[in-house]
Amino acid sequence: MEAKLVKGLSLKALVDVEKNRVVFVESEDDLIDILLSFLTMPIGSIIRLIRDQPPVVGIGCMDNLYESVENLDVQFFRTEACKSMLLQPRNGAAAQCASLKLTIDDSEPLQYFCCESEKCTISQHKLLSHYRNAICGCGRLMSRKFDLTENKQLLLDARNRGVFVKGLARMIVSDELKIMPPGTATSFSLLSNLGLTDGSTIEERVFKIGVDQDPDFERFLKSDDHKAMLISPKVAPGFKLGNQPLGVEEYKHQQHFYYSYHIGYSYAAKLTCQETLLPSSESDSFRRTLLSVMDPKLHYMDNATSSGGFVIESTMFKVTDNLIITPISPMSGLTVLSKLKVPFSDIEERVVHVGKEEASRLLVASFVTKSALTNAFIQKYPKQE
Structure with a gap:
């Protein structure tokens, strides 16, 4: 299992050396965001990531x-695409998790494909697929790969650097992964619950590494939307089933994908994503087409009333x-x-x-x-x- 690691991620820990156990660690937002991101992982990703890791245990x-x-x-x-979706499911909070300093999820980033025919993309079916070789409405393969061009504003304020929690928020994490605001009373309570009455067996260590919620914990989260991602995670767009008895919801973050091109210069085409709907572009040499994202579980010509499951219905x-x-x-x-x-x-x-x-x-x-x-x-x- 490979982890993406940024230099400098370390933890200050209080250790019971007599019983060789961690009482708690103190950390700013980096570790807290990593722990909270575990709540957003799809089950398929969890199984894939742990199946070959010692000790090998089944779930x-x-x-x-x-x-x-x-x-x-x-x-x-x-x-x-259906088989790939199940073996390497998308995370509904993938955009947020991409900013983590360390992630164990080795899933490939979201990809973007358009029809082999540029004419079809511009003026006919105007489709976009996140999976290579989906069948376009015109019958051709969607094999033209694009890198998404995004305009990202650089945030210099350290308070905005956190992923799920506010930047510079310092928290205590117990050995059983309870996340709590720091405080003397909290520290003493953890020590008392472990039967530690004095500091004779306690020492401070620094670890370098590649949820129950406290009633005061909400004030450390960036927003109600970020809280919802953790408490009620949703499946990524395209993963919802038509007949889902558990009522699992789909992440509905509105995104508009545009295929932009210059007349006579197909090599200049690019794919962009916007949060708001843009007015049409009618300049002499520049054009912009709004694309529709295909449901990867369905062929374009499938019946619209289909349940949209992963396997063939007649099997x-x-x-x-x-x-x-x-x-x-x-x-x-x-x-x-x-x-x-x-x-x-x-x-x-x-x-x-x-x-x-x-x-x-x-x-x-x-x-x-x-x-x-x-x-x-x-x-x-x-x-x-």
Whole structure:
């Protein structure tokens, strides 16, 4: 796992040397922003980042779910982009996390592709894709890659440097990752909770490195929008499903993408992003076209009423108790029963309903057990007489 590290990130820590444990660390906004950014990570990114790191531990059935997607042939997904979206999901707060001094998320930055035909981009379908080789409305591949040109204002005030918390905010972080405003009473409380009655076993150390909220913690956050990113993170645009029983919302930050070009000079074309809608450009040599961002889960000509899922709707899949997903076949069920050594006489068919409650139970079970389906449905749907 590679981490992006900026020189000079260090922590002052209070250590209980007798029990070899950290009591708490003091840090300004850099570490706090890094810790808070963990809350914005999609589950797929978390599984990918930790799966090969020692100690190697599984997270319930989630590692099986991730590996199932890896093993599924791309033909079972609605578009080529769908598999990539699941294995390397986008972070709804990616723009904010890009400013962190250290990040363990090695996901590639957002990319931008237009149709092979410049004429189509300028005057016909006017589409933009975040994934290479999506199918344009004209039938051509969207393979022309652009770098986004942005106008960023340099902020010199140190108070604006933080990502989620205000710059220069100094906080205390306990060993169990509680983030609290600094204070003598807070420090003594942490020491007392650990059974430390004097300073004989305490020493101060400096660590160099590559949430529960206190009622006073909100005043250290940059804005209510930044607070919402942490407490109620949303999926990145394009990742929302049409039929989502958990009610997960999509990040709706309004952005307008413009394809700008000079008449007769296609090499001068550039892609820009603006927060506000710009008036049309009608100069003699300069033109600007507003582009529409494609849903990567759908082909352009797909039915607009489609649910917009990741896999092809007509395909049937088998999901085992530990969430291994494979395409269904006449022999697949028999293979599972054979491996589990279950007599056919002990098998019965049941139908379950999956609403918000059931989906929530399944999500929780998938994190804490290797028998997610059993824990999510058997207790709720006991055997009928």
